[in-house]
Amino acid sequence: MAQYTIKELEHLSGIKAHTIRVWEQRYNILCPKRTDTNIRFYDDADLKALLNISLLNERGYKISKIAQMKPEQILQTVTQLCDSPCQCSHHVNALVTAMVDMDEVKFDKALSTAALQMGFQEVMHEVIYPFLNKIGILWQTGNISPAHEHFVSNLIRQKLIVAIDGQVVRKQEGKPTFILFLPEGELHELALLYMNYILRTCNQYVMYLGQNLPFKDLELTYEQFKAECLCTVLTVEPERERVQAYLNKLAQRFPQCTIYVYGYQAQHEFLEFPPNVKRVSCLREFHALFK
DNA sequence: AACCGGCAGCCATAAACTTG
DNA sequence: CAAGTTTATGGCTGCCGGTT
Numbered sequence: 434m435a436q437y438t439i440k441e442l443e444h445l446s447g448i449k450a451h452t453i454r455v456w457e458q459r460y461n462i463l464c465p466k467r468t469d470t471n472i473r474f475y476d477d478a479d480l481k482a483l484l485n486i487s488l489l490n491e492r493g494y495k496i497s498k499i500a501q502m503k504p505e506q507i508l509q510t511v512t513q514l515c516d517s518p519c520q521c522s523h524h525v526n527a528l529v530t531a532m533v534d535m536d537e538v539k540f541d542k543a544l545s546t547a548a549l550q551m552g553f554q555e556v557m558h559e560v561i562y563p564f565l566n567k568i569g570i571l572w573q574t575g576n577i578s579p580a581h582e583h584f585v586s587n588l589i590r591q592k593l594i595v596a597i598d599g600q601v602v603r604k605q606e607g608k609p610t611f612i613l614f615l616p617e618g619e620l621h622e623l624a625l626l627y628m629n630y631i632l633r634t635c636n637q638y639v640m641y642l643g644q645n646l647p648f649k650d651l652e653l654t655y656e657q658f659k660a661e662c663l664c665t666v667l668t669v670e671p672e673r674e675r676v677q678a679y680l681n682k683l684a685q686r687f688p689q690c691t692i693y694v695y696g697y698q699a700q701h702e703f704l705e706f707p708p709n710v711k712r713v714s715c716l717r718e719f720h721a722l723f724k
Numbered sequence: 725a726a727c728c729g730g731c732a733g734c735c736a737t738a739a740a741c742t743t744g
Numbered sequence: 745c746a747a748g749t750t751t752a753t754g755g756c757t758g759c760c761g762g763t764t
Binding site for chain 3: 449451452455496
Binding site: 439440450454458473 | 730731732733
């Protein structure tokens, strides 16, 4: 069972650590265990309870009212609220809960109901991305196990692949070709898959080469198909110090291409983008380019 | 020993809300 | 609408464990 510090709870629930302490002191909301040195730590049950409370609080329920409610009552009210459409944060919370439970059915159900209510693209932008951001915070602190990471990324991957499958685009004369790839050592594929989906919905012709692609193979494919555009996502590779050199290498080796670069490593302020390399700072922006 | 970062606990205050 | 109440947030201080 996972353990969380008060800071991690703050990130996951959006409730400030200070406020969590005050609520505990005033209303006995959450009674965390303590270390020998009196530091609070929380378990999965605490996290789930707080996610529900934060949802009610967000919807205007006063904390004093919530504190008076019994746990079953809170659960019931949350369920009622979740039935009303167009509320994104509860979908995100549902995903976090399903993840800590490693409950595939629940996870799938959360994704499906969200998709039913708002459509797949909106779910990607409004639910899955906020969700990945939230747990990204946990990944950085090492509190999420690799098992959790695989669990969620595989399920989301499946959804994306099914969605992509439904978008067949034929090569036509005069239509540009996009090559999508991740650099060597890079395995974080979700964003690249989503770019694939976006391009196909915008009726663009895509060659998807996937993760961990050696530079040589990229060159070979390029030579063979003469693509007009390249797209890539830099999450951990290349490292901070080597990103600039990598961008320059791409620009120099593929001067005829427009190269779109997304991902954490592409967002650093100090980077200088060569004229044919475009920084993608969010995927909505990327989508807007091809509408 | 001096310093640092994170935390608990207390107090003050701003902002939102309720009541008469 | 003014006064009172509730709630969230920020400041401050001292404590603790770890580091230099």
